Amino acid sequence: GNSVTQMEGPVTLSEEAFLTINCTYTATGYPSLFWYVQYPGEGLQLLLKATKADDKGSNKGFEATYRKETTSFHLEKGSVQVSDSAVYFCAPKNMGRRALTFGSGTRLQVQP
């Protein structure tokens, strides 16, 4: 089955700092890759996705590139805001299995 390794949090940054949250995965075949975000008190929301190698998903200033050779899908943002404070989950999904496999999540705290 799939497995996901995310960098441990919390990650604490000052506003306007550069963000990287690492994610590596193991999966059979070529999964689709997702980043979900969970803001305080809210449900999981899709942040971005990529469905094939070298695809770049992007949304709200966040980006992640599907790297098949390194089985990675690192999340980046050039300038974080206080409102980005949340827990971020990396999740691969195989074509043959419909369920998402989530990492343990990385908590991001952005200080003004």
Place this chain on the structure above:
Amino acid sequence: GAGVSQSPRYKVAKRGQDVALRCDPISGHVSLFWYQQALGQGPEFLTYFQNEAQLDKSGLPSDRFFAERPEGSVSTLKIQRTQQEDSAVYLCASSLGGQETQYFGPGTRLLVL
């Protein structure tokens, strides 16, 4: 438009009680998923429906857990004889099809005392 809704949002149960958690998916979504999220962890898959058919229940942790979706819309997750280790947030997600993006509800936080 309306998203996925879940009820109740919070449930406190005494050990040994039965509980029922409800999920209303986005209208027209064929696929419905249940996940369990323990404190400080990522969600873990429990079960999957396509319309009214339960196609995958490999994630259900024991036979005390039962899910149904009799008319292919609303789903209920039932936990019998609750145990303390069942305390978690139970998330429901729906999608247009099995391979499409999953949209999550706010979850039901279950606390078993």
